[in-house]
Amino acid sequence: MGEVVVVTSGKGGVGKTTTTANIGTGLAALGKKVVLVDTDIGLRNLDVVMGLENRIVYDLVDVTKGNCRLRQALIKDKRFDGLFLLPAAQTKDKTAVNASEMQNLCESLQEEFDFVIIDCPAGIEQGFKNAIAGAHKALVVTTPEVSAVRDADRIIGLLEANNLRDPKLIINRIRPDMVKRGDMMNIEDMIDILAIELLGVVPEDEQIVVSTNRGEPVVLDIQSRAGQAFRNIAKRLLGEEVPLINLERYEEGLVNKLKRFLGFKE
Amino acid sequence: MIDFLKSVLGKEKTGSKNLAKERLRLVLVHDRASVSPHLLESLKVDLIQVISNYMEIDEKALDVQLSSDNDSVALVANIPVIKMKRTYQDARAN
Ligand SMILES: Nc1ncnc2c1ncn2[C@@H]1O[C@H](COP(=O)(O)OP(=O)(O)OP(=O)(O)O)[C@@H](O)[C@H]1O
Ligand SMILES: [Mg+2]
Numbered sequence: 455m456g457e458v459v460v461v462t463s464g465k466g467g468v469g470k471t472t473t474t475a476n477i478g479t480g481l482a483a484l485g486k487k488v489v490l491v492d493t494d495i496g497l498r499n500l501d502v503v504m505g506l507e508n509r510i511v512y513d514l515v516d517v518t519k520g521n522c523r524l525r526q527a528l529i530k531d532k533r534f535d536g537l538f539l540l541p542a543a544q545t546k547d548k549t550a551v552n553a554s555e556m557q558n559l560c561e562s563l564q565e566e567f568d569f570v571i572i573d574c575p576a577g578i579e580q581g582f583k584n585a586i587a588g589a590h591k592a593l594v595v596t597t598p599e600v601s602a603v604r605d606a607d608r609i610i611g612l613l614e615a616n617n618l619r620d621p622k623l624i625i626n627r628i629r630p631d632m633v634k635r636g637d638m639m640n641i642e643d644m645i646d647i648l649a650i651e652l653l654g655v656v657p658e659d660e661q662i663v664v665s666t667n668r669g670e671p672v673v674l675d676i677q678s679r680a681g682q683a684f685r686n687i688a689k690r691l692l693g694e695e696v697p698l699i700n701l702e703r704y705e706e707g708l709v710n711k712l713k714r715f716l717g718f719k720e
Numbered sequence: 721m722i723d724f725l726k727s728v729l730g731k732e733k734t735g736s737k738n739l740a741k742e743r744l745r746l747v748l749v750h751d752r753a754s755v756s757p758h759l760l761e762s763l764k765v766d767l768i769q770v771i772s773n774y775m776e777i778d779e780k781a782l783d784v785q786l787s788s789d790n791d792s793v794a795l796v797a798n799i800p801v802i803k804m805k806r807t808y809q810d811a812r813a814n
Contacts, residue, residue, distance in 0.1 A: 604751065
């Protein structure tokens with residue numbers, strides 16, 4: 455039986471969809487059978503991030519309303535045989551799905567897949583409740599900003615109230631240069647405030663924009679730091695112990711580089 | 721004026737992250753308290769229990785609130801005392 459993981463944040467635009475696409479693809483690259491479920495009804499996005507927008511025939515609401523069989527709505531990924539997407543509906547009616555339908559759906563999917571990864575909409579309304587209804591485990595994505603961390607705290611409270619204990623934290627868009635000059639909260643600051651376990655830290659990375667433009671998750675880009683961060687997160691989800699990527703290394707200033715070059719510094 | 725000077729002189733040195741952390745800490749005190757309205761109720765019940773070892777209080781008039789200043793939050797309790805006990809029971813002693 456597979457594991458159902460929901461990716462949440464509270465605040466919009468902090469990187470849930472990016473995280474879902476990359477963790478899912480990362481797990482598939484490690485040989486796991488994975489399905490990504492987009493529950494952001496009316497604001498479908500995961501399909502374009504995955505580069506699968508042209509293959510959609512049926513969607514989540516078609517499945518729950520019985521317009522098609524589950525199998526027919528699953529879109530196979532271009533790159534990995536074991537990776538599938540269940541797209542969100544673009545209907546205006548956000549109440550087209552309810553929590554018990556989602557629960558049933560997750561139960562069917564976990565029979566067939568090692569991981570069911572659910573991309574949650576922003577907010578704490580029905581869409582959020584639906585997204586977490588069938589989940590065993592929750593990931594909370596935040597950025598190093600007051601508003602995002604505040605909303606993450608609220609979400610953690612709601613997850614725990616819904617019996618999703620021990621959610622794991624992903625800090626996205628960290629900028630080592632800003633952290634270094636004291637203008638951005640660091641990893642310890644956020645763990646200290648939110649008091650949950652850290653699953654990974656993803657740096658701000660232009661390659662994410664480039665890869666999203668192309669519809670190719672950055673996790674497959676060997677050069678990218680964000681890609682490395684997502685590969686590590688995928689491994690940690692499989693229980694592997696992987697140290698955090700050394701953000702320090704990238705924040706090294708020009709002066710230190712020069713010193714090192716001239717042999718003044720180890 | 722002081723605040724203005726502080727912001728001009730202080731910002732460069734400390735960076736804005738400490739300010740962010742401090743503001744978060746304060747806002748979360750209120751968020752967490754208001755998200756679980758039972759928290760203050762349950763605290764009241766516990767308070768009454770402890771205080772009753774020492775004095776008789778007007779339980780109905782007991783008022784417990786979070787009150788905030790610019791840079792701090794305090795737990796403010798107004799507890800009308802009806803009577804002191806002559807001998808008190810030290811919970812730790814027995
Ligand atoms: N580490 C990063 N570096 C650079 N850009 C990023 C990073 N993470 C996310 N982004 C960009 O931020 C934007 C929002 O990301 P994303 O769509 O994943 O957020 P979301 O939480 O799913 O948003 P919504 O709440 O609207 O569903 C996207 O344009 C994405 O490319
Ligand atoms: Mg999204």
